[in-house]
Amino acid sequence: MSHSRSYVSVLLLEKIGGKLPIGVPLGDDLVKGIYDMYGEIAELGVDHRVDIRYSNMLAAPQGPTTLPSVPSPFTGRIYTHRMIDIESCEKTNEEAWMLTAWQGSWVDNIVDNLPDGCIIEPWD
Template sequence: MSVNTVDVPMAVNAISALTIHGLITDSDGSSIPIMLHRTVAPLDLVPFLSLAAYEEAPEPFIPRPPSTLPGSGDIHVQLILAEEKGWGRSSFVHELNVLPTSTLPAHLPPIVLKVTRSKRRAEIAREAWFYDELECLQGVDSNPEWRFKDSKQLTEMSHSRNYVSVLLLEKMGGKLPIGVPLGDELVKGIYDMYGELAQLGVDHRDIRYSNMLAALQGSTALPSLPSPFTGRIYTHRMIDIESCEKTNGEPRMLTRWQASWVASIVKNLPKGDIIEPWD
């Protein structure tokens, strides 16, 4: 699979199970391999957020485009946890070493593993749901209870312990440069990435410098496909979509709203300043 704007869960339909080494250990520090099976987030997992409920004729919600993925595969991948690449309130991300097996394809692109912290399964479940919602853009904080309102499954996940949930993701490159001109083409690409979410009624809600990463280049990286909306091939990706909301906001309004956050970032980077949402 390739990706246009958001980072992509690797081989969503091709991989049916993972065996992970190095994530769980026993009392003497020895690794305990665990096997996880792929699950699909149900369509009704995430409640929609109405932005115009007070109007007599609010805008309808934009339906999820039909999936164009091939049929599910049955590949079992063996992974060894490697260097930690990042962490946040709800999860941490590790690089991976893939153990060769007879069932693996000849080549797997660079991938990373995002693992939930205790009692944070709801966040990663929401993120998985939004990857499905934004499939057509992918190609081949705290823990506020309002984000789980009206979803019994998410509420139960937000309080559950002794479970492990993971996302297998495309490995990303570096962040946007600081202290140098970004160039008109790159800046336009960053604006357009978030504008494309608006075409599907999705508000990112966590637009920040650290969530804009370059796509890897080279023969081992996933290829980028043209956007179905603009025909554009993007050099960067947006990540951390667990805070997204599916809304009935009018796309032009959502585009302007998200562009205001993007502007505060890209206009200050050449000055050497990183503007965060809380600034």
């Protein structure tokens, strides 16, 4: 290495569960949790709107061999789901309320249509 500092990089992976249920009501707590996840990254100025899709919202791992989830520093809640496929996220200077509204409109398309058995993709 050409620099004098020593670095240690760690990639932590987590085995993720299944997708959101299709054709049944999602439940208020689950829906609120999904909106809150995107609201939290909006608070950090992260825009994920390009790839907010049904297949990118997976259940958090559960069971005796999994590590416990850490409560959110913003809401204090422990999420039951994870957002994945975040390589298209961008750090922006947009205000959190704007990002929350924009990302929320994409989440609306997903959670409003899943109980009817429909998966709405961003390109639909």
